[in-house]
Amino acid sequence: MNLRPCLPLLIAAYVATGSLSAAAQSHGAHAPSTPPPGRIELPWSAELLHNLPRHDVGMEVHGRALRCSGVDLVDLLRRAGAMPADPLRGAHLARRVEVRARDGYTVVFSLGELDPTLGKQRVYVADQCDGKPLPADAGPARLLIPSDARPARSARQIQTFVIE
Ligand SMILES: Nc1nc2c(c(=O)[nH]1)N[C@H]1C(S)=C(S)[C@@H](COP(=O)(O)O)O[C@H]1N2
Numbered sequence: 001m002n003l004r005p006c007l008p009l010l011i012a013a014y015v016a017t018g019s020l021s022a023a024a025q026s027h028g029a030h031a032p033s034t035p036p037p038g039r040i041e042l043p044w045s046a047e048l049l050h051n052l053p054r055h056d057v058g059m060e061v062h063g064r065a066l067r068c069s070g071v072d073l074v075d076l077l078r079r080a081g082a083m084p085a086d087p088l089r090g091a092h093l094a095r096r097v098e099v100r101a102r103d104g105y106t107v108v109f110s111l112g113e114l115d116p117t118l119g120k121q122r123v124y125v126a127d128q129c130d131g132k133p134l135p136a137d138a139g140p141a142r143l144l145i146p147s148d149a150r151p152a153r154s155a156r157q158i159q160t161f162v163i164e
């Protein structure tokens, strides 16, 4: 069989598989990844937000427009050592953050949903709305999820973050 006419194709295939395996090494399932740290409990403290980048976040709650200031939950979790700084892979894809409120209200997000390279779901932890600290029935902080169509996951009275 004469392979000569196929040569350009063979070269193209070689180059393509070479670059695919390089991509797999940097982003794929076989890349080394830090092992999950196990269960982490972060009780509310203003320190969790201190010096993190601030975002102005708006959300409509039952026809009322809230203008709040908060930090990205991913930034908070990363600084606390609860979420890796690099794209999630492997065992990290099974992990979740549970946000528990004083009144028992609880909402959960998977870390994969929050990862800016995966679900890209932005969740903010806000400690001020309309230029003031939150009122007692909402403070010390609440979640704001501007892309949610209903405010039901906007947990008020944040007490603890449990990551596992
Ligand atoms: N801690 C706590 N947060 C909560 C709730 C709750 O019962 N407890 N209700 C949720 C629901 S269902 C809605 S619609 C919004 C209402 O927000 P608002 O109380 O600021 O109007 O809060 C959410 N956050």
Ligand SMILES: [Mo]
Residues within 6 Å of the ligand: 151, 152
């Ligand atoms: Mo609600």
